[in-house]
Amino acid sequence: MRVATWESMNAFNRSWANDSSEVTRPVDVLVLTGEHVTDDDDDDHEVFPLEQFLEDGWDDENGWDDGSPDISFFMVGGAHSVVRIPLGRGVVTQGQGVVKHLEEDRLLLGTPGISFHEVSLTYRLPASLDLRPLIGRRVVLTLEEEEAPSGGRVGQTLTVRTLDGRVWLVARCGVVREVDHALAGGVVRVSLSPKDGGPLVVATPDMQHIVAPGGEGRMRIGASRYVVELVSRDESGGAAYFIADDLLWH
Secondary structure, three states: OEOOOOHHHHHHHHOOOOOOOOOOOOOOOOOOOOOEEOOOOOOOEEOOOHHHHHHHOOOHHHOOOOOOOOOEEEEEEOOOOEEEEEEOOEEEEEEEEEEEEEOOOEEEEEOOOOOOOOEEEEEEOOOOEOOHHHOOOEEEEEEEEEOOOOOOOOEEEEEEEEOOOOEEEEEEEEEOOOEEEEEOOEEEEEEEOOOOOOOEEEEOOOOEEEEOOOOEEEEEEOOEEEEEEEEEEOOOOEEEEEEEEHHHEO
16 A cells, blocks of 8 residues: 555645645644634634643543544545545545644644634544644645454554645554555555564665564654654554654654
8 A cells, every 4th residue: 555646636636736835824823822712613612732732642531541543533624625535445535724723632724814624634643743843834634544354443544744745744553564655755665573562664765674562763764854653553463653754753
C-alpha cells in the first residue's frame, strides 16, 4: 500500500495547486486558555487547554483507556471540502483547508475570514505529538481505511501534508507487513518483525532504522528530519506507529 499516490485523486489535488502552503495565521487560529469560543453554526464550546492535554496524555483519568486503538481517526466535512473515494477493499477520504483550531481530540480546518469550520478531523494520538506547529497552515489530510482482516480491526493511515509537498505526519494503526510511505521525495518502507514483541523496521533510501515497541528513532530524509515512534504492537501483526516531522515531536 502506498500513501497518497493514486491517479484517481490527481484531479482533486490539482484543484488546490494554486493555493499557497505558507502560514496564513488567521485571526481565530487557536485559544489556549479554555475560554468559550462562539461559531456561527455551533453552540458555544470549550476549547481544551492544550498544555494540560499534552502533560496528561492518554491515561485512565482522562477516560481514554477504553480498549480502542492507540491511533485512530474520523474525518467529516462539507462536499466542497471533503471527498471520499472507494479504492479496492477500502476508502480514501481527503480534505483540505487552513488549520484554525486545535482541541482536545479534534483538528478543525476552514477558510481565513470565515468563522465556521469546513473540515473536522477527530483523532486519537499519543501525547508525544504536538500539532500546534500546523496552526495557520493550509494542509491536505488524506485518510486511508481498509477492511479489517478476519478477527482484526480496520486499518487506518493518516497523512498530513502542505501543498508544497512537505509531509508533516504519517500515522498508522493496523496490520503492518510491508507498507510504503512517500516522504521528502523518497519512499520509506515499514515492516513489523514477526518475532513476539519484535521491533518496527523502517527502511529509508539511505539506511535502516530499528524501533522497539514503546520506543522512537530519529531519521533524516534529504533535508528533512523525522521521528518514528512505535506506539504499540500485537501478536497478530498489527501495530500503531507514526512518522512525524521533527517539529511535531516533543
